[in-house]
Amino acid sequence: MEVWLLFIPACLALNLTPGPDIFFILSQALGGRRRAGILAALGLGVSYLGHTLLAVVGLSALVLQSATAFTLIKYAGAAYLLYLGWTSLRHASRLALPAAADTQSDWQIFRRGLTVGMLNPKVALFFLAFLPQFVTSDGGSVPWQLLQLGLVFTLTATLCNGAYGLLGQRLKHSLAGRERFSVYLGRISGGLMMALGARLALTRQ
Template sequence: MTSLGIQHFDAFLLACIALNLTPGLDTFYILTRSGREGRAVGVAAALGINAGCIVHTLAAVLGISAILMTSAIAFSVLKYLGAAYLVWIGLRMLLARGTARQPTVTRGKGLVAAFRQGMLTNVLNPKVALFFLAFLPQFVSMQAGHPQLGLLVLGLSFIGTGTLWSMVLALLGGHIHHLLHTRPRLGQGMDRVCGMVLVGFGFRLALQRQP
């Protein structure tokens, strides 16, 4: 770790765990997908989200994320794309006529759609990109021989802890799925609530200002 310039790795892991446990869009999305479509779909959604984190890690290592910090246009474009995507998913849940046996979000596309949507909701969120850009360098000395490798190791460590917690959420959502499978009206109500929440997340992202 020393050769990579990584400092206070134990404190970094504790911070990762605390951040992963904090509820947010990712938590809500995984619980929604696994609750409505089963544990396997929830796992696919979780893997998609963490695949998006890999993209953000590489962007931070290569310095691409710094563009979002300095370019108002780049930040706005990514922000509005992400917001529009969240609103679109939310509206599909609100408007579709789903049942416990016909989930409204993927309409039969299952694992692939869950992975793709999870990844896109993460990649298109400039707040996540800026988080990686601001958080990781705090634990790496830029005077080290290979600081970029240090950033990569920290990013993958964060993703590792996040993936473990995501799997827990997918399993929890699987239990919710069994409940909703026997109560179609409850499932339809969940679709409406989740749709409104996703639309709300979208508008909240659209109002986000560049740091």
């Protein structure tokens, strides 16, 4: 239970912070059709599910070969989260909303969201760095823990992205130019990632 009390708020904080995926969703939502943002969010959601499965398979195979190697991966992931957090803190800046997208079919929007997510190496690295931080020695099977964590992250990310898609038009008018809002969210995300990285580096599970 303690893991979930930390993991779910972390997912929400990270997924609500404006980033490339949210900018992509807004670019679709501001194109004129309300459902375009939802379709983009669903496409990204499926890509997150794909990254979850890849992380589970890869990390599970690593565990079977060497528990020490898995521990090293967790520490490498902690260092990566610290780097991401520091970068986010340094570059927290004005929220730059994208221009409206050209008219596309529903399938094209969904497929573009799926492609954007699956072909982004930073997303794959993030899953490999983020999920292992919440694997515990008394939590049962490592693959099962990773799968549960990945599914919950995918669900929260899709809900948050979908909300951005639904509120795209309102966000265009209410968030444009609000530099403090973007900086605040960027600092929350950066601080959270650094805290997660430090948590693993300083403690043993």
